[in-house]
Amino acid sequence: MxxxxxxxxxxxxxxxxxxxxxxxxxSLLQRATGIGAGAWxxxxxxxLAAAIAAARRPAGSKRPILQVFAVLFAAGLALQLxxxxxxxxxGFYYYAxxxxxxxxxxxxFTNDYRLLGLGxxxxxxxxxxxxxxxxxxxxxxxxxxxxxFAAGHGVAGRLARxxxxxxxDGISFPYRQAVCIAGLFYGLVGCWFCYELTAFLYxxxxxxxxxxxxxxxxxxxxxxxxxPSMTHxxxxxxxxxxxxxxxxxxxxxxxxxxxxxxxxxxxxTLIRWxxxxxxxxxxxxxxxxxxxxxxxxxxxxxxxxxxxxxLFTAAAAIAFLPQMIAWHSIYxxxxxxxxxxxxxxxxxxxxxDILWSSRxxxxxxxxxxxxxxxxxxxxxxxxxxxxxPALAAVAVMTWFNASIQDWWGSDGxxxxxxxxxxxxxxxxxxALVTAMTAxxxxxxxxxxxxVLSLFALWNITLMGAVQSGAVRxxxxxxxxxxxxxxxxxxxxxxxxxxxxxxxxxxxARNRLSPGAYDLLSPNRFLAxxxxxxxxxxxxxxxxxxxxxxxxxxxxxxxxxxxxxxxxAVALLPLDHAAPLNVQIRAHAFAxxxxxxxxxxxxxxxxxxxxxxxxxxxQTFEFQTExxxxxxxxxxxxxxxxxxxxxxxxxxxxxxxxxxxxxxFIRVQVIDGPR
Numbered sequence: 001m002x003x004x005x006x007x008x009x010x011x012x013x014x015x016x017x018x019x020x021x022x023x024x025x026x027s028l029l030q031r032a033t034g035i036g037a038g039a040w041x042x043x044x045x046x047x048l049a050a051a052i053a054a055a056r057r058p059a060g061s062k063r064p065i066l067q068v069f070a071v072l073f074a075a076g077l078a079l080q081l082x083x084x085x086x087x088x089x090x091g092f093y094y095y096a097x098x099x100x101x102x103x104x105x106x107x108x109f110t111n112d113y114r115l116l117g118l119g120x121x122x123x124x125x126x127x128x129x130x131x132x133x134x135x136x137x138x139x140x141x142x143x144x145x146x147x148x149f150a151a152g153h154g155v156a157g158r159l160a161r162x163x164x165x166x167x168x169d170g171i172s173f174p175y176r177q178a179v180c181i182a183g184l185f186y187g188l189v190g191c192w193f194c195y196e197l198t199a200f201l202y203x204x205x206x207x208x209x210x211x212x213x214x215x216x217x218x219x220x221x222x223x224x225x226x227x228p229s230m231t232h233x234x235x236x237x238x239x240x241x242x243x244x245x246x247x248x249x250x251x252x253x254x255x256x257x258x259x260x261x262x263x264x265x266x267x268x269t270l271i272r273w274x275x276x277x278x279x280x281x282x283x284x285x286x287x288x289x290x291x292x293x294x295x296x297x298x299x300x301x302x303x304x305x306x307x308x309x310x311l312f313t314a315a316a317a318i319a320f321l322p323q324m325i326a327w328h329s330i331y332x333x334x335x336x337x338x339x340x341x342x343x344x345x346x347x348x349x350x351x352x353d354i355l356w357s358s359r360x361x362x363x364x365x366x367x368x369x370x371x372x373x374x375x376x377x378x379x380x381x382x383x384x385x386x387x388x389p390a391l392a393a394v395a396v397m398t399w400f401n402a403s404i405q406d407w408w409g410s411d412g413x414x415x416x417x418x419x420x421x422x423x424x425x426x427x428x429x430x431a432l433v434t435a436m437t438a439x440x441x442x443x444x445x446x447x448x449x450x451v452l453s454l455f456a457l458w459n460i461t462l463m464g465a466v467q468s469g470a471v472r473x474x475x476x477x478x479x480x481x482x483x484x485x486x487x488x489x490x491x492x493x494x495x496x497x498x499x500x501x502x503x504x505x506x507x508a509r510n511r512l513s514p515g516a517y518d519l520l521s522p523n524r525f526l527a528x529x530x531x532x533x534x535x536x537x538x539x540x541x542x543x544x545x546x547x548x549x550x551x552x553x554x555x556x557x558x559x560x561x562x563x564x565x566x567x568a569v570a571l572l573p574l575d576h577a578a579p580l581n582v583q584i585r586a587h588a589f590a591x592x593x594x595x596x597x598x599x600x601x602x603x604x605x606x607x608x609x610x611x612x613x614x615x616x617x618q619t620f621e622f623q624t625e626x627x628x629x630x631x632x633x634x635x636x637x638x639x640x641x642x643x644x645x646x647x648x649x650x651x652x653x654x655x656x657x658x659x660x661x662x663x664f665i666r667v668q669v670i671d672g673p674r
Contacts, residue, residue, distance in 0.1 A: 007053035011070045014046045018077040022085075022177045023155050039078040046074040063204075069188055076184040079225035087176035089411070091229030092116050093135065095179060097326070098142035098149055099170040107329045109133040115171050123340050129332040136341035139326045140238075140271030141231045145182045152178030176229070183228025190237030191215055194426040197244040201383070202430040210372075210429040217368030219414025220422055231272055232419040238268035239275055239420035246281045247386070253285075255308065262312035266319025268420070275420045277396045282312060284389035342405035349402035350527075354415065356502035359522040360408040362398075362415035367498040369418075372425035375432030382431065390424045397421050408522075457490070464489035491515045510633040519544050520633060524573035525667065532578075533668035536570050538562050545571045547635065551656055559617065563589070564659045567639040572667065577629040579670045582609070583621045585663040588640060590615030591649040597660060598641040603628045605635070613640070613660055623670060636665060 018039060020028045030036050037045075050071050054064035079085075087095055096112040104111070110133040113124050124134050149170075156174040159166045166172045191211055198207035215221060223232040242264040249257040261282055268275040286309045293301035327336040350357075356364050363370035376394055380387030401407060401417045409416050440447040462482065465471040470485035495503040495514025503517035512520070523544075525534025536545045539553050539560030549568030554561055562568075588597035594615070601609045601622070609622035640659030647655050 004053050007049040010049035011046055011053065011067070011074075014042050014049070015070060015074055015077070017042055018074055018081070019181060021081060022077060022181060023152055023174045024159060025173065039081050043071070043074045043078045047071050065192065069192065072188055072191075073184065076188070076225055077181070080180055080184065080228065083226045085177075085180045085226055085228055086173075087179055087229045089227060089230060090137065091179070091227070091231075092118060093137040094141040094231055095145075095176070095229065096135070097137070097139050098145055098179075099175075101142060102146075102149065102153075103170050107132065107135075107139075107326050109135060115169075126340075128330050130330060132330045134338060134340045135326075135330055136338035138231070138271060138273065139323050140267070140269075141234055143322065144186060144234045144271065145179050148178040148182035148185070149175055152176075180228045183230070183233040184224050186237040187215075187220065187224040187228070187233035190233065190240040190422070193237065193240035193244045194423045197240065197247050197423060198426045198430050200247045201386070201427065202434065206430055206433060207426075210433060211426050213368055214372060214422060214426050214429055218366040218422070218425075219412070219416050220419065222413040223416065223419070227413070230416070232416050235268070235272040235275060236419040236422045238264070238271050239278055240423040242268050242275075242278060243281065243423040246285075250285055250385075253308070255311065258282075258308040258312050259315045262315030263319045265312070266316035266321075269316070270320055270323050272420065274397065274400055274417070277400060278393050278420055279312075279316070280393045280396055281389045284392060286312075288385075344400075344403050345405065345529075346399070346403045349399050350407045351398065351402045352502045353522065354398060354402040354407050356499045357408065357522045358496075358499070358518040360412060360415050361499070362418055364496060364498045365414045368429070369425055370498050371432050372429040375428030375430065375435075376424060377428075378435050379428055379431040382435075386427075387431070390427060394421050394424055458486070461486035461489045464493070506632070512633060516544075516633075520571065520573045524575045524632075526578060526669065527575035533666065534572070534574075535664055535666040536572065537664050538570065538662045539664075545573075547571050549637075551658075554661075556617075556661070559663055561661045561663045563656065563661050564638060564640060565657045566643045566659050567637055568659075568662070570636045570638075570665055572634040572636055572665070574629055574631060574634055576631045577626050579626045580624050580629060580667045581621065581670050582624060582636075583619055583664075583666040583668075584638065585617060585619045586613055586638070586660050587615055587617050588613040588642065588660045589644060589658040591644060591646070591651055594642070594644070594649075599660065600639045600641075602637040602639065603634065604630065605637075617663065638662060638665075 017027065017029050020026060021039065027036065029042075050064070050067035054067045092113075096109040096116065097107065099115075100107055100109055100112045108131075110125065113119065113121070113133055118124060126134055128134060152175040153168060153170070155178075156166055156172050157168040159174065160168045160172075166174065194214070195204075195207050195211045198210060202210075215224075220232065220236060223230050242261070245257075245261055245264055249261065253261070265276065265279050265282075268278065286305060289305045290302060292298075293305055324334045328334050330336070331338075353359070353361065355362050358364055363373065373394065376387065376391050378387075380391040397418065397420065401415070404417070462471065465482060465485035465488075466473060468485070468489065470488070471477055471482050492513060492515050495507070495517055499514070499517055502521070503514040506512070506517040506521055507514040510516075510520075526532055536542050537560070538546060538550070539555070539562055546562070547569035549565045551563040551565070554563065582601070584601065586599070588594070588599075596612045596614045599611050599613045599620075600607055603624060606628055608624050608628060609620070611620045611622075613620070638660070643657050643659045645655055645657055647653050
């Protein structure tokens, strides 16, 4: 018992030491004892103390959840210190609520934005109908951060007495770093809920393994230790608590439990708008219940089911009331949509992009979530009462996130807007692992063959690296460089597996390697309704869009360009077909006695325009019909009728065959925005 208490005390003191290093930027240990210790040394001490405390627990006691939590919390704090976690990005806008409510007793962020260094963003200061600054963010994070903010206030007040760089006004670093610690704390709370809800259906060891895999293998880890001031950690935790409550009560949910579930739904929406979509889970239960009462002509049961749904909705609305009050203060309406938020285009979702794009695609950037997503589908098959609602919730969230104007999540790490789906992905990964384990037991030879085939793949890609010259026979080589060359060979042949099937379909439709999908598909022109134009800078920076028939980049004064041979092809990726105005800046290869050259432009092997190019730079412009273009990669060929080699016309020893020079190719939807 004594050893257990000592271990627990060491855990508390060591954790406070790490928190102090973050919030106060000082070491309590060094101040008290003169001993300096690295952050990871302290984490090791916490781990040893936790092991002692766990080993000394009484027989039959509960699992050492608190000890595991303490070790993870300490490791997370050490990572935050190492990675320089701080208040940043969208975290400022959520933080403005907390600072303004605490110190100004209002939700007018005009002064808060300036104090936080956002004075250079004029759109924030466009007056609302009530004269307040703009806000497209939720008040929920401020609510859950408030206990940590209060601790930061205590530290700031104490430090402000002796340090001129610290003020107790909600702006200095103790407050900001306290919010980062809050993000880590709530993220770990969310991990616990994910573990517990997965354990409703699967063994606890498997639940722990898949929870760790989903958290460590996805964007969530970044938002626990690098950008914890974003709302993703508390958002995931709130949804995880909601899903846990949904699973724990779904067999025989009482009126009180319907009210609690509704309150949790409102609370998770208070933290992040789109979390409201996870109400699909109990909605599916309610629809099944209503359907069964209708089939049984059970009037009393029907009334009870509808009443529970209404109570759920009422409780959710009450829990969401703080946001409605904030909206009323800022915009003068109880329900409001901020004009500075991204547009939602529900009829034009980027479904393939949000899942498989190299631009923060959910599956492409977090392959473990690809496996988990497949597992959600398996769960829907093997356990329909739970799996079908889970699959529906993930599908609805996918559609919504794909409909947001900046569907890729701006400068975020991974597809961060799926934070609320993480608990369902834990269930899905557990379902997949269970199914795979059964498959391996049933087909052990096939599983072994699959593993052994990886050695063959390793050798074949090494051969490809040697063939390309990236690895030289008989010479010492860095295996890091060799592996990079092998990966490059594999990607050139087969692309990135986590982008399948999107990249395979893209390759088949456009007669390109699957690897070309990574950059061509996300950068297709006309995808943004506000940018109905596109430009291929042939001479600089657009190598991916330059096909065959071009020579190396050159410069003519301020103009960068490429020479063509007789025929040169540029690749033009389009989101959709449209009538386009085309501009090509070019000139013919000139030499003494040369006449202007006839030039024909082909679009997808169809002649689209013809003109005559002289020796000087000219911009040739023509219009095309929609029928010439296609969604996907289009090929624009520029064909010069007259070609010559400089060496043959007295212009030095250059033996290249030159037709003309091209600076850029620009397209714009006819009558579209410039």
